[in-house]
Every structure is written in C-alpha cells, then in structure tokens.
Amino acid sequence: MASTPSTPASRLRREDAARAVAALLRWLQKHPTPAPEPIYLIVALKSAPARRFKHQLRLPHSPFPSISLVSDRLPADLPDDVDPLPSSALRSLPATARRGLVLVDRRLRVPGAGGSGKPAGAKRGVTVPVDPSDPAWAESAREAARCVELQVEGGTCRAVRVGHGAMAREEAVENVVAAVEAAAACVPRKWRNVRALHIKSPESVALPLYSVPGTSSGQDVDGDGNPEAAKREFAAAAAEEQGRVKRRKKSGVDCN
Template structure:
C-alpha cells in the first residue's frame, strides 16, 4: 500500500544531510542488533525553544509509510482490498496482535472501537474508513503516509517517521521530509526549533540538529532528556494496557 513517492526537495542547510545519514545508519544498525517480534518504530524528537501559546496540531505528509504493515478490521471483505493489507475480524479490536499494534489499523466505520481494555490502546494508529465509499482505499493510502505533530504542553514531541525494517535511503528520505514539514508548521518556524533527535523506543537519542544558541547548553541536554522520557512514557503505557 505504498503510493508513488513525491519528488524530495533538497534538504535545508540547517539540517545537514550527512548528519541525517549518520544518525539513520547508526540507529538501523542498533535496531538490527536488537530485534523484536515486530519492527520497532523510529521517532523524530522535535524540541522547541518555547511552547506554543495554544494547543498545536498538524499532520505531516511523508514520502513513504512509517508503518511496517497495514491492517483492516472488518467483518466484510471489500471488493478492492489491496494485497498488502491484512484483514482482521472485528473481534481483533479487543486484543490486537503485536504486528497490528506497531502498524496502521484501518477500522470499518460500522464497528465500535473500544475505549479501553487490552489492545484498545497503544496501537500505531487507528483510522476509521467507510468501506461503502468507492474511494476508501485512496483515503487509506493518504492516511498511511500521514503522521501527527501535536504539542499540548511542554516543548518536545515525538513524531513517528519510520520503522526498523526500512532501507536506509527510505528512512533518510522520511526523516528529511518530516523535519522540513515540522519546521514549516511550528510557530516561528526554524527560529523556534531548538533541537532535533532520532530515536527508537529503547535506544539513545541521536542528534540531528541543535540551534546555535542551544549547542552544548543545559537547555539542549534537558530537551533531549525530555524527548526520550516522552517516548519511554508512551512505551510503558502501551505495555500496561
């Protein structure tokens, strides 16, 4: 379920393409030596210099899907189900397999998504789809390459940009696109970006960018710790659920 990748713009000089390549290469190498039943997600940690006055939310469009797999939870088989989507019964909503929790989960709008219980939370992403709409597959393909950047409190947020099974060039392409999209939509744009890091749930945060005023400062170190803590907190919540 991979749509044609759009042309990738040249990376911003602030970012440094070589820094992205080194970080992605190191992280993928680390993930290879720490395998898991389902491919681990890769996160971009975006740290701002100052938090937005109001709640901030924006969808970032990536060239490639950051999810290793896509699942459709439905009790009826669509006529045009793509070959790369695995069909799951409605009962799977109560306890999704590990692969589904790491991937993109499409749910038939006619089904009720449980608000609690095992498997109800901690999923990669859940998107309702209307199977009666002939264009449902097109909408699903758009959702596959869309990730959410949301800042409610604090200055750091984790955005999913890839997974452990991606090729290095694919991961680099997604990271560069995510950085440019994030920097373009946050308040005051690049002027408000303090630091960028790349991280898997269990890995250290690898630096991609640090604003000149934040280089080596305690604020940058605190931002890095805050971002790592947010990813770790999310991982622990998924385990508890």
Template sequence: MSSPALAPAAPNPRLDREAVVRAVEALLRWLKHRPSPAPEAIYLLVALKSAPIRRFEHHLRLPHYPFPSTFLVADRLPDDLPDDIEVIPSSLLRSLTPVARRGLVFLVLVDSRLKIPTSGKAIKGRSRIVPVDLADPAWATSAREAACCVELRVEAGTCRAVRVGHAAMAPAEAVENVVAAVEAAAACVPRKWKNVRALHLKSPESVALPLYSAPSAEGSNGAKDTREPAVTLEQGRLKRRKK
C-alpha cells in the same frame, strides 16, 4: 503497503542531510542487533526554544509509511481488496497482545457496528486508527494517504516526539521520512525555524542521535563550533567522533 510517491524536497541549508543519513544508518544498525516481536518505532524529537502559548495539532505528510503493517478490521472480505491491505476479524483484534499490536495501522469501517476497542489497553498509542468507508470507490487510496500522516501535537513544554519510521524500513526511505518530517514540523511551529532548538532521532530504547542544533548566539568572531559530531551506536551507548 506501497507508499505513494512524493516529489523530493529541496535541500535546506539548516539541516545537514548527511547528518540525517549517518543517524538513520547508525540507528538501523543498532536496531538490527536488537530483535523484537514487531519492528521498533523510530521517532523524531523536536525541541523548541519556547513553548507555544496555545495548544495546536498539525498533521505531517510523509513520503513513506511510518508503520510496518496495515489491516482492515472487518468480519467479511470486501470486494477488490488491495494486495497491500490485509483483513483482520474483530474477534482476533481483541485477542492480540499489546506487543503484537505495536506498529500496526488499523482501518476501521466508519459504518460498522463492530465493537472495536479503540482506547485503554486495547489499542495503544503505538498503533494507528484510520476510519474508512468501503462505499467510497477510492477508500484504499484515502487510507494510504491517511496512513502516511503523523500528528505533531504541542500542548505544554518544549519537546515533542513524532513517529517517522520503523526498524524494518530501507535506510533511504527512513532518511526521506525524517527530512520531510523535519521540514513540515519546522514550518508549522510558532516562529518556525527560529523557534527550533534541536532535533534528534531515536527509538524507544536507544539514545537520542543529534540531527540539528540551533546556532550559538555568539558572533562569528570567537564563536564556538556548533557542528554536531558524527555518531555511532554501540551496545546502547552514544559514541562521538571528532570531525
């Protein structure tokens, strides 16, 4: 699917974009040498200083699709099917292995009587379900917008993961997604940036690459240098270089 264009976000002095670029490039290089049946997911880890008192959910809008493929689950071919959306029969969906379903976005008809498995082992959390109504002339546009949204859910604890991309993305698109997710996440958590302790980037099997760490409480005189070191990934290990 081709991603809808969004205006670039203004630079934030708290987040070093160069740190994001280095982390994305290092992670994509590492994933390139670890082939898998489906592109591995890339996650933004948001660590808070204190857990929210109340549970909340927030949808973060990304400029590019964090999932590699999008399928419309239907047993008939709809009229005017966009080129960037494929149709998959419900019977074939049931036969897909969990690995094959990883990283897919399924558009499920809201008025369909198809028995589409939506829980348990049928569709894992690594997939995404988006309801669509083919009676709406703008269903494809609505589906594209929904596919660009990821959920930040905070229930208990202080660390949460948000999907921001996949291994097959272009580095520039992955960077834009990470920056947009960081800004949106920091804007919706209680006390906003004041409550953000650290941000990291990782895939399911990689180490967590640092993007941001909250400044030390010490004053400027004699304060420790809290800048994160440049990072590289090699053979699954995190290597640090002094700046």
C-alpha cells in the same frame, strides 16, 4: 515592487540525517523485536508556544510497517498491502497490529464499545475508520498512512513518528528530512525556535540531527557525550507520544 517573503533555508544537512538514520537502523538490526520498532523525530524548541497547536505532516512513505483492515465483511478486491483481521482482533490486537496502522470498518459495532459505537480495544492500536464500500477506500487509507500529527500541548520537546525499523535506509532518510522541514515550517518562529532535532526508537538513545551552535547535541552517532538530562528529556518525549497515541480514541482520520 514588493518582494515575496522567502522560505527560511533549511538548517538540516541531509548527510547528517543519513548518518543518524543509518546508525539507528544498525542498532535496531542488532536488537530485533517481533514487530519493527517505530522511529520517532524528537523536536526540541527554544521556547514553548503560547497556545497549543497541532499540525499534520505528510511523509513520502508510510511510517508504519503494516496496514491491517478489521472487518467481518472484507472487500472482494482486498489489496495485497492490506492484511485482514477479524473484529475480535480489536479486543486484543497482536503485536504486529499494534506497531502498524489498523483500519477499522465503520460498520462494526463491537459489544462493549458503548453507546459511541467505537470499537472496543481500539485504543490499543493506531486506528483509522474506513468505509470499504467506498471504491477509493484503499487509496484513502494509504494516504492516511503517510500522515502524522505534530501536537504541542505544552513544554518544549515533542515526538512524532516518522518511520520503523524495517524501512529501507533511503526511505527513512526521506521521511526524516520531510518531517523536519514540515515541523520547522509550522512551529512558532519556525527555525528560529528550533533548539535541537533527534531521532530515536523506544529503547535506543537519541541520535542528533541538528542543534543550535553552542548547545548540547545530545547523543552523537558514535555514542559519546550524551548528558543524562538530555537523555531523560528525549526519552520522556517519545514515551509521552506513544502513550498519547495509545490512549486516544479515533473519531476520524488520525494517522499519527
């Protein structure tokens, strides 16, 4: 009788995730910003994949602190968790919108968008096109807000957004654990190819979740023993991910 292949056991201990998340949230509380800062999971692989790949990871909770709808014809039953913005906001999205998820009415045709019909200025925020005339648009938007994309184009270190500084600690831990398990399941050779996992915000140091025995774990929660090379690697991965998200023009549901 043939046996069913088993799923590789997780190498992340939940208590390690909880400790790192608590430390990062404390740091963010001591360094307040106008809008909650994003929290990134940094995935460091032992070897780069032979081919580029991208995989959507579904999180238990939205990693965005806010959801806004840009439209000149707002639905009569706009949900309480969606904030309205005028179409002019696409030209200069406020800081809160840049940190959050921006839904853009598919009917909008903003001058300066060009022949593609894509909203001008949309590259400044994380945008998802929606059709407010669809009765299920709000639930579809909430589902999109729980999705992030792990994209590996080259190298061994990538970042993916998993939360924000205003999240409840337990929700942030749940997101981190879910993202780690999904990421480890989709990369080539799975956990055998995972060298280290960290979390960080744009300005913080990288806090360790997991590392292969015998390798550097980067920055520990208490702030000791962080090699400069590791700091640069993790900071570069997060900065690259932020730049990629801002530059991409959304042509479909893309909520990373």
